Amino acid sequence: MATDTFLKPGPAIILVEPQLGENIGMVARAMLNCGLTDLRLVNPRDGWPSAEAVATSANASAVIENTRVYQKTEHAIRDIDTLYATTARPRDMVKRVVTPRQAATELVEQTKASGRCGLLFGREAKGLKNDDVVLADTIVTVPLNPEFTSLNLAQAVFCVAYEWFQAQDETSPSETPLPKNIHPASKQELLGLFEHLEGALDDSGFLQIKEKRPNMVRTLRNIWQRANLTDQETRTLRGVIKSLVRYRGSSKN
Amino acid sequence: MATDTFLKPGPAIILVEPQLGENIGMVARAMLNCGLTDLRLVNPRDGWPSAEAVATSANASAVIENTRVYQKTEHAIRDIDTLYATTARPRDMVKRVVTPRQAATELVEQTKASGRCGLLFGREAKGLKNDDVVLADTIVTVPLNPEFTSLNLAQAVFCVAYEWFQAQDETSPSETPLPKNIHPASKQELLGLFEHLEGALDDSGFLQIKEKRPNMVRTLRNIWQRANLTDQETRTLRGVIKSLVRYRGSSKN
Numbered sequence: 388m389a390t391d392t393f394l395k396p397g398p399a400i401i402l403v404e405p406q407l408g409e410n411i412g413m414v415a416r417a418m419l420n421c422g423l424t425d426l427r428l429v430n431p432r433d434g435w436p437s438a439e440a441v442a443t444s445a446n447a448s449a450v451i452e453n454t455r456v457y458q459k460t461e462h463a464i465r466d467i468d469t470l471y472a473t474t475a476r477p478r479d480m481v482k483r484v485v486t487p488r489q490a491a492t493e494l495v496e497q498t499k500a501s502g503r504c505g506l507l508f509g510r511e512a513k514g515l516k517n518d519d520v521v522l523a524d525t526i527v528t529v530p531l532n533p534e535f536t537s538l539n540l541a542q543a544v545f546c547v548a549y550e551w552f553q554a555q556d557e558t559s560p561s562e563t564p565l566p567k568n569i570h571p572a573s574k575q576e577l578l579g580l581f582e583h584l585e586g587a588l589d590d591s592g593f594l595q596i597k598e599k600r601p602n603m604v605r606t607l608r609n610i611w612q613r614a615n616l617t618d619q620e621t622r623t624l625r626g627v628i629k630s631l632v633r634y635r636g637s638s639k640n
Numbered sequence: 641m642a643t644d645t646f647l648k649p650g651p652a653i654i655l656v657e658p659q660l661g662e663n664i665g666m667v668a669r670a671m672l673n674c675g676l677t678d679l680r681l682v683n684p685r686d687g688w689p690s691a692e693a694v695a696t697s698a699n700a701s702a703v704i705e706n707t708r709v710y711q712k713t714e715h716a717i718r719d720i721d722t723l724y725a726t727t728a729r730p731r732d733m734v735k736r737v738v739t740p741r742q743a744a745t746e747l748v749e750q751t752k753a754s755g756r757c758g759l760l761f762g763r764e765a766k767g768l769k770n771d772d773v774v775l776a777d778t779i780v781t782v783p784l785n786p787e788f789t790s791l792n793l794a795q796a797v798f799c800v801a802y803e804w805f806q807a808q809d810e811t812s813p814s815e816t817p818l819p820k821n822i823h824p825a826s827k828q829e830l831l832g833l834f835e836h837l838e839g840a841l842d843d844s845g846f847l848q849i850k851e852k853r854p855n856m857v858r859t860l861r862n863i864w865q866r867a868n869l870t871d872q873e874t875r876t877l878r879g880v881i882k883s884l885v886r887y888r889g890s891s892k893n
Contacts, residue, residue: 402781417795422785431887445790481822481870488806489814530812531805532675542670545795546802552784553741559783569734617734 399425401463404430408439413541415450421548423427427463460519467505472523475536484526491550511540531609572616580621651757652678659685661692666794668703674801677838679707680716713772720758725776728789737779744803764793825869
């Protein structure tokens with residue numbers, strides 16, 4: 388799959404005793420959305436392969452077709468160097484608890500150092516058993532509304548996978564630049580628009596009260612200035628003004 | 641709902657022409673996970689209320705019971721001051737495009753300034769129509785694997801809602817502190833453990849090669865040091881040592 392050629396290698400997602408094939412398919416889709424392809428199932432209740440999983444995976448076949456199944460969590464984690472366990476509720480266990488964002492930063496660092504990482508997720512309703520959590524180096528808990536923390540399994544996987552994708556993509560800007568064929572209006576084009584409109588409004592009488600004119604002109608210029616117009620848009624607006632002037636002329640005559 | 645008493649007021653989630661009740665229910669669940677309760681539907685295909693939505697909402701009744709339905713997008717956004725449109729694919733439109741993280745920062749700022757904010761989401765398969773996108777101030781696009789950007793509707797809502805929750809919760813640490821009833825072992829307790837083990841290993845003969853002893857002692861001490869033991873755990877380990885010594889003694893006699 389070409390995905391692996393440009394994305395940094397990501398963590399394995401390990402679902403322990405998942406119950407519904409539908410959820411496994413949604414997990415596969417969420418993983419591929421974030422460029423992850425290594426899905427492992429421990430003792431899935433309804434077996435594997437699953438037609439329901441294929442149906443909800445939205446063609447995430449790069450994940451579904453390479454999914455591996457294990458009988459025990461211990462077998463699924465043998466090649467993992469650093470393991471995170473995702474839990475919603477606090478455990479009576481002395482172990483680091485971090486946010487998905489913090490975990491993602493650590494996952495990217497560990498992968499750079501050639502460490503193989505994995506993320507454990509538990510059953511839909513009950514989450515991970517303590518016997519599984521204890522195998523992990525660190526616990527991941529998603530900060531959520533404390534009165535409603537029950538996260539859908541695919542949402543939990545998406546959350547951590549999404550944070551991983553953002554963390555490994557160091558170059559991603561928070562704002563996308565404009566396409567190259569779009570050009571902001573130059574000041575000359577803007578001034579051309581301002582003067583065109585003001586001339587038309589002088590003619591129409593809108594600006595005839597002399598002492599109010601400077602303030603009204605500033606108000607109008609500021610509206611266009613704030614609109615971050617493109618060169619094409621200034622031309623469109625000048626066409627609008629011309630059209631209105633022509634219409635006014637014909638209706639008056 | 642008590643949620644509103646401690647969370648900052650959040651943006652409205654506006655689903656335009658959603659098709660499946662199941663997806664609306666999953667959106668409601670994802671919203672309440674992140675403390676959002678203002679759900680609006682524009683022309684839902686299968687009508688409203690929806691038994692399917694209730695079934696998949698996992699008891700997010702604070703959202704489901706207050707959902708409002710509108711015939712047109714324009715009607716649903718009347719009280720909104722700042723509107724974001726979520727799209728996966730680029731539009732032929734001159735409009736700011738930001739990440740969910742950047743949008744979340746802006747949403748928190750605008751809410752502080754008493755602005756009412758909304759987020760538009762389109763139909764499951766096709767997303768928003770350009771006639772809806774044009775109503776928005778800013779476009780939000782989730783950075784994803786460019787080869788597989790088709791995000792489930794509830795995942796898209798969760799993503800933006802999750803980022804909003806993280807942004808409004810300025811005090812959330814990236815790592816959760818240990819519970820108050822857990823105490824790291826004092827140096828005195830650690831040294832007690834070290835000396836207890838080393839004494840037992842002197843007796844057993846494990847440390848009998850004199851020139852190797854200092855290095856082996858350092859190795860063992862470093863293991864325990866690195867484990868960040870609690871006071872209770874040092875006592876457990878001293879019990880383990882005692883038990884092993886007793887067993888060895890009895891099996892030899």
